[in-house]
Amino acid sequence: MLDAVAVLSSGVGLTLTLTALSLIAGFLLSVPLAFIRAFARPSLSLAVLGYTYVFRGTPMLVQLFLLYYGLSQIEAVRASVFWVILRDPFWCALLTFSLNSAAHTTEILCRGLQSVPKGLTEAAAALGLKRLQTARLVTFPIAFRISLPAYGNEVVGMIKGSSLASTVTLLEITGMARQMVSATFAPFEIFIVAGAIYLSLTSVTVKAIQFLEGRLSTDGPPGTRRRLRPKPALCEPEITTPTP
Amino acid sequence: MRIPFATAVLLASFMSVFPVRAEGERPLSIATEGASPPWDGTDANGELYGYDVDVGRELCRRINIKCSFVAQDWDGIIPALVVGKFDVIMSGMAITEKRKQSIAFSVPYAGGFNQFVVRKELGLDAGDTKQKVNLSTVGDKERAAIEHVKSTLSGKAIGVLRSSNSEAVLKDLFGDVVTIRSYDSLDNLKLDLAAGRVDGGLADFFTWRDFLETPAGSIAVFFGPELKGGLWGPGVGAGMRKDDTALLAKFNAAIDAAAKDGTLTALSIKWFKTDIAPAIAK
C-alpha cells in the first residue's frame, strides 16, 4: 500500500501538468469563441456550435484515439510541420484535452455572457466605452463570475479526464497504477490508492473554487447571497456533469 | 412518522441488488488477448483465431470438456484470471518465475523467441539477425551482440506491450539507454511504428514477421539477434489459478499427448510456417 502511494505520487506531476495546460489552452481558445457564440451573426455562431456540439457529444476517449491513431494514419499529416507536435503522445493528449475543454468552456462562458444584464452594457456605452473596452471591463468579468460554478465543474472534470492519457502510453497517475497492477497483479489496493489521490486533488480544487467564488462575490457573505440564475438563452446548457 | 419513513428509504438504498451470475454448469472459459496474430487475433467478424485458439480447442477436445474463448486485454489478463473472470489463459504467455508467484503454468505448448524491429529509414546497423542469444546462458559472443544493440539503439524510443516479458527485458537490459513506450496492445504499437511515433519495438518474432510482410509493416526491419531465455522463461504455457490443480494435470497430459502425436507441430506450421512445438515432442 505504501509502495503504491510512493509510485503513484510520481505520476501526480504529469496529471497536474496535463490538466493545467489543457485548462489554460482551453480557456484562451474559448474566450473569443464564446463571444462569437453569444454575439456574432448566426452563421458564425452556428459554426462554433458545430465544433462545441461534436466535442461535447462524443466521448473524450474516442477523440483522443481519433487524434492519436487516426491522424497519424494520414500521410499528409505526417509530412506536415504539425507532426512534430502530433508525434509526441504528451502533445497529442494535450491537444485533445485542450480542444475538449475549450468546447465545454465556450458554452459555459457563452451562457455567462448572455446572462449579463443588457442595462450594464448600455450604461457602459453611455459612459463612452468602446465595444472592446465594454467587453473587457464590463461584460467579461461579470460573465466570468456567473460562470464560475460551472467552470469549477469543468476543472474537476479535466483532472478526472486526464486519466485517459494512460491509454496513449503516458505515465500519469492512472498510467502508473495500470503499470504497477501489471507488475504486481494486485489491482485492488493500487486502484484504491489511485482513487484516493484523485479524490484529494479534486477536493482541493473544489475548495479553491469555492474560495474564489466567495472572493469574487459582490452579493454579501456567501451564505446569504442569492446565486445568479442564468436564464436559458440561446446557448446550449452545459453538458458537463455537475460536480461539488 | 418521520423516522420510519427515513429508515425505510435508507434501508432501500442500502439493499443494493448486485446483478451477478453464480458459477454453475458453465463451460471452461479460456482468455486470450486477440491482438497478437499469429498467436491470437480477432477477425472481421469478431471471432478469435490463431495458434492459441486452435491449440486450446484441441486440448479441450482431448480433455473432453466444453470450452469458450474470451478476449481480455493483456495488462489485466493475470489479475482477471486470479479473481476468476475465466479459468485459463492461452495467449502466447511465456512461463516466468514472476508470473508463477501469481498463477500456475502448464508445461510449454510452444517455444518461440523475440526480436527487435526498427524503422528502415533510421538506417541502423542491424548486426546478425540470425544469431541466437539465450539470455539465460550469456557468453562473450552474446554479450558483444547485446552491447551492439545497446549502443545502436541509444536514445531511441522503443515500444513494447505493457506488462509483457519484452517490457521487463527492455527495462532490465536496455532501460538506461532507450525510451520505453508501453502499449495496451501490439496492434496499437504497430500503428505507431508505421506512423513513426516510435523508432522500434521488441516483441515475439512471429508477430513481427507477419507484420513486416504487410504494406504498413514494410517500413520496418528486424534488428539484432533472436532473443530468448532470461526473463522470457522456458516457453509459452497455459496459465491457470494455483488451486485448479486437477485442471492443470489434465492440461499437462493433453499437451504432452498433442506434442507426441505431432498435432502441435502441425498447428505450429499452420500458423507460424515453422515448427515451434516444445522440445518434449521430439
Place this chain on the structure above:
Amino acid sequence: MGGFAFQFAAAFVVTLSLALVSGSLGTVFGLLLAVSKSAAAPRLSRVVTAYTTVVRGVPELVIILLIYFGGTTFASMVAGRYVEVNAFTAGVIALSVVFSGYATEVFRGAIAAVPTGQTEAAKSLGLNAWQRWAFIIGPQMLRLALPAYGNLWISLFKDTALVSIVGLTDIMRVAYVGAGSLRAPLTFYLAASALYLTLTTVTLVSIRFAERRYPAFGR
C-alpha cells in the same frame, strides 16, 4: 469492413443497454439517497454526502477498473461462494454508482428548491410523509431537476466508452479492435464518433422535448 458493420450494430445495442440499465438503476439509487439526505438525521445525510463526494471526485475510469478487478473478489466474499462479475455487470455497477452520485446531488438540489411552504401546507392538510413526497414534493422536484438530470444521461452515454477498457464489446471496443487489426484507425474511430454523436443527439432532443412538455411549475 462488412463484418465490422454487423459488429458495430451489435455493439450499439450493448452500449445502449449498458446506458439504459445503469441510468435507470442510478436514478433509483439517486432518488433514494436524495430523499434520505433531505429527510434523515444529519449524521446519515453526512454519510450520503461522503458517498457523493467520493464518487464524483474519482475518475470514472478508475472506478470501472476498481469494480471490474475488485468486484469479483468482493462479491464472492459477501456471498460466501464464487460469484462472477463480468465486464457488462462491472460496467453497470460502476456507471450506476457514478450516475447515482451525480443524480443524488441533482435531486437534492431540486428538493431544496421546492418552497418549504408546500410541505407546511401539505402537513396542515393532514398528509403523511409518504403522501407528501409522492404528491407534493416529488412532482415539483422532478420538473425542477429535469434539465440537469438530462445532462447526466448525455454524460452517461459518453462514459460507457470507458467500459471498453475492461473488455466489454461496446462501440468503442469494436472500433479499437478494428482500428488495430485492419490498421484503419481513422475510419473506425470516425464511425464510433458518429454512433456516439447519434446517441447523445437523440438524448438531447428527448430532454428538450421533455423540458417543453414538463416545465417547472410556476415558470
